[in-house]
Amino acid sequence: MAHPTDFELYGFWRTSATYRVRVALHLKGLRAEERVINLDAGEQLSPAFLAINPLGAIPALVERGHPPLTQSLAILEFLDETHPAPPLLPADPHGRARVRSIAAMLAGDTHPLITPRVRKYLAGVGGFDDAAIKAWMTHWFGAGLAAVEQRLASEAATGAFCHGEALTLADICLGSITVLARVNKLTLPPLPTIDRIMARCEALEAFANADPLKQEGAPKAA
Amino acid sequence: MAHPTDFELYGFWRTSATYRVRVALHLKGLRAEERVINLDAGEQLSPAFLAINPLGAIPALVERGHPPLTQSLAILEFLDETHPAPPLLPADPHGRARVRSIAAMLAGDTHPLITPRVRKYLAGVGGFDDAAIKAWMTHWFGAGLAAVEQRLASEAATGAFCHGEALTLADICLGSITVLARVNKLTLPPLPTIDRIMARCEALEAFANADPLKQEGAPKAA
Numbered sequence: 001m002a003h004p005t006d007f008e009l010y011g012f013w014r015t016s017a018t019y020r021v022r023v024a025l026h027l028k029g030l031r032a033e034e035r036v037i038n039l040d041a042g043e044q045l046s047p048a049f050l051a052i053n054p055l056g057a058i059p060a061l062v063e064r065g066h067p068p069l070t071q072s073l074a075i076l077e078f079l080d081e082t083h084p085a086p087p088l089l090p091a092d093p094h095g096r097a098r099v100r101s102i103a104a105m106l107a108g109d110t111h112p113l114i115t116p117r118v119r120k121y122l123a124g125v126g127g128f129d130d131a132a133i134k135a136w137m138t139h140w141f142g143a144g145l146a147a148v149e150q151r152l153a154s155e156a157a158t159g160a161f162c163h164g165e166a167l168t169l170a171d172i173c174l175g176s177i178t179v180l181a182r183v184n185k186l187t188l189p190p191l192p193t194i195d196r197i198m199a200r201c202e203a204l205e206a207f208a209n210a211d212p213l214k215q216e217g218a219p220k221a222a
Numbered sequence: 223m224a225h226p227t228d229f230e231l232y233g234f235w236r237t238s239a240t241y242r243v244r245v246a247l248h249l250k251g252l253r254a255e256e257r258v259i260n261l262d263a264g265e266q267l268s269p270a271f272l273a274i275n276p277l278g279a280i281p282a283l284v285e286r287g288h289p290p291l292t293q294s295l296a297i298l299e300f301l302d303e304t305h306p307a308p309p310l311l312p313a314d315p316h317g318r319a320r321v322r323s324i325a326a327m328l329a330g331d332t333h334p335l336i337t338p339r340v341r342k343y344l345a346g347v348g349g350f351d352d353a354a355i356k357a358w359m360t361h362w363f364g365a366g367l368a369a370v371e372q373r374l375a376s377e378a379a380t381g382a383f384c385h386g387e388a389l390t391l392a393d394i395c396l397g398s399i400t401v402l403a404r405v406n407k408l409t410l411p412p413l414p415t416i417d418r419i420m421a422r423c424e425a426l427e428a429f430a431n432a433d434p435l436k437q438e439g440a441p442k443a444a
Contacts, residue, residue, distance in 0.1 A: 055369055
């Protein structure tokens with residue numbers, strides 16, 4: 001196990017990508033000092049944070065003596081390679097490909113569409129009002145989760161978790177999207193397989209503790 | 223080397239994600255029969271293709287006896303694990319994390335914003351006209367590539383390629399976005415480091431042969 005102060009995690013209560021890293025650190029038994037970068041206040045572009053990550057992007061996982069690690073899936077793969085127990089990927093290449101594919105449907109196809117910078121463009125340049133922004137988010141969360149539901153409900157490899165009986169990257173990514181849909185109070189299509197898997201995940205301390213509403217800076221009664 | 227008919231690649235001339243798989247197959251010395259799924263004609267939702275991939279998503283790499291592999295980065299990781307030479311990732315975890323992070327900035331943060339389904343929503347629901355769609359694409363390609371340019375120009379790990387002196391996943395993803403920007407005739411900010419690395423990549427047969435304009439179904443004089 002790494003020393004508690006070996007990592008600093010720069011993140012924000014609400015972001016899906018920070019959630020993914022938080023869950024993975026907990027599962028691996030690693031602790032990171034979490035540093036709040038308030039996206040609503042534009043702190044990701046402050047000189048203090050740009051000195052840490054010139055890209056102004058969170059999450060950034062900082063390990064002493066190394067450049068910041070960025071991009072949640074790259075960070076999860078790094079944690080899995082450097083701290084292999086418990087594994088976040090199955091052992092066989094086909095299983096690993098399936099898990100990474102489900103993870104990419106969520107963290108890749110779905111999440112980038114509803115980030116603050118995209119909503120800002122739609123509101124500013126695209127003339128979207130609040131209702132149109134909410135419809136946009138509902139559409140893409142719904143489409144992304146419905147596609148994953150279809151896979152999970154129909155593919156033989158699905159088990160108690162997204163892939164068999166062990167938790168993987170795919171479950172972490174699924175949690176990061178379903179939790180964000182809940183925070184944003186979005187109305188989604190029925191997702192029975194996802195609901196079943198998420199109930200199992202959210203019973204685990206790693207998922208429960210990563211809940212956005214439990215983080216520093218979260219609204220008190222959301 | 224796998225038998226030439228071990229894989230079928232379902233793709234389309236223009237898509238960035240198909241390009242990535244095409245380059246990786248070539249680099250690994252693997253051959254796949256490419257099956258054209260004409261997105262403009264809606265063939266991704268045809269019963270024939272849905273029987274192969276119920277998600278209606280390309281690229282899909284089909285290996286006999288296995289479910290289709292989907293999501294380009296998951297496919298590239300699979301090919302790298304099952305056919306390790308030449309490697310598409312460096313050997314050290316920090317280097318692997320950097321390469322995966324750059325790849326995710328392109329295939330994850332940038333590409334999902336400009337896919338046909340997103341442009342269709344913007345045109346249909348959002349009321350974007352052709353000029354607004356082009357401005358949208360120019361904005362996100364420009365922002366994504368400028369962020370990668372900033373990293374490549376400033377980070378010590380950049381070499382002849384995105385990461386040191388060997389080609390990686392990051393270069394494949396970079397090529398897939400720069401080529402698509404060219405096909406769409408987008409006006410981008412100056413990208414001197416990216417231009418230098420791409421000149422090196424495009425001198426390689428794997429990149430040259432994957433050029434969208436050389437594929438079946440591409441317009442004759444674009």
